[in-house]
Amino acid sequence: MLLNRIQAVSPLLQSNQYGFATKSLKLIKIRMKAVESIKKITKAMKMVAASKMKQDVGRLEKAKFFGVGSIDKIISSETYLHKKRAPVNVKKTLLVPITTDKGLCGGTNSTIVREVKQVVKADRNAYKIFVVGDKGSIALSRPFPDIMENAITNITTPLNFPTAAAIATNVLQSARDCEKIVFVYNEFKNVISQILRKSEIMNRPEFLNTFKYVVRHDPEDS
DSSP states (O other), rough: OOHHHHHHHHHHHHHHHHHHHHHHHHHHHHHHHHHHHHHHHHHHHHHHHHHHHHHHHHHHHTTTTTTTTHHHHHHOOOOOHHHHHOOOOOEEEEEEEBBBBBSSSSSSHHHHHHHHHHHHHHHHGEEEOOOOSSSHHHHHHHTTTTTTTEEEOOOOOOOOHHHHHHHHHHHHHHHTTTEEEEEEEEEEETEEEEEEEEEOOHHHHHHHHHHHHHHHHHHHGG
């Protein structure tokens, strides 16, 4: 009688195992096809990204040293400006971090955000922030909503002079009550490495006050 019970149960167990195995094989085949399709799509996207990267890297390499330090050299070589330029008592500084609008840029944006947080940490009331780029806007609006002056996002590429001039105009308007403007950005070194830079520029009143001496004392007019 026990043998009959074993024979009656064993076909049922074999049937369930066979059905489960068949279902699993079908799922595995479907998953393999899906992975293969994703692999093909990823390969195509990689080729497109590599092509775009090559164009951008070539553009950055050509403009790598364009205008770098030109304003500083002009001011430093003019001894008359150093004599007439009055020291400025800096009460408030406008920080302008330049980040990207999109993309998995990793350290490119996080380095800038970290630097801004470190600078503002010293004295929160002495700074205002004007962000360029959506990634920086998202990262800095949460910890600094009270000192976030403005933000410019979704900038069209390639960046041209009218766009840069429009950004500069907005920055100067936001810096009307600031004695100093500091840009925080990454300088291109190679595809996987950038150099964090901070560039200080004059605000509009200081610029006009400094260069009016050059216009008034131009040797050609005397």
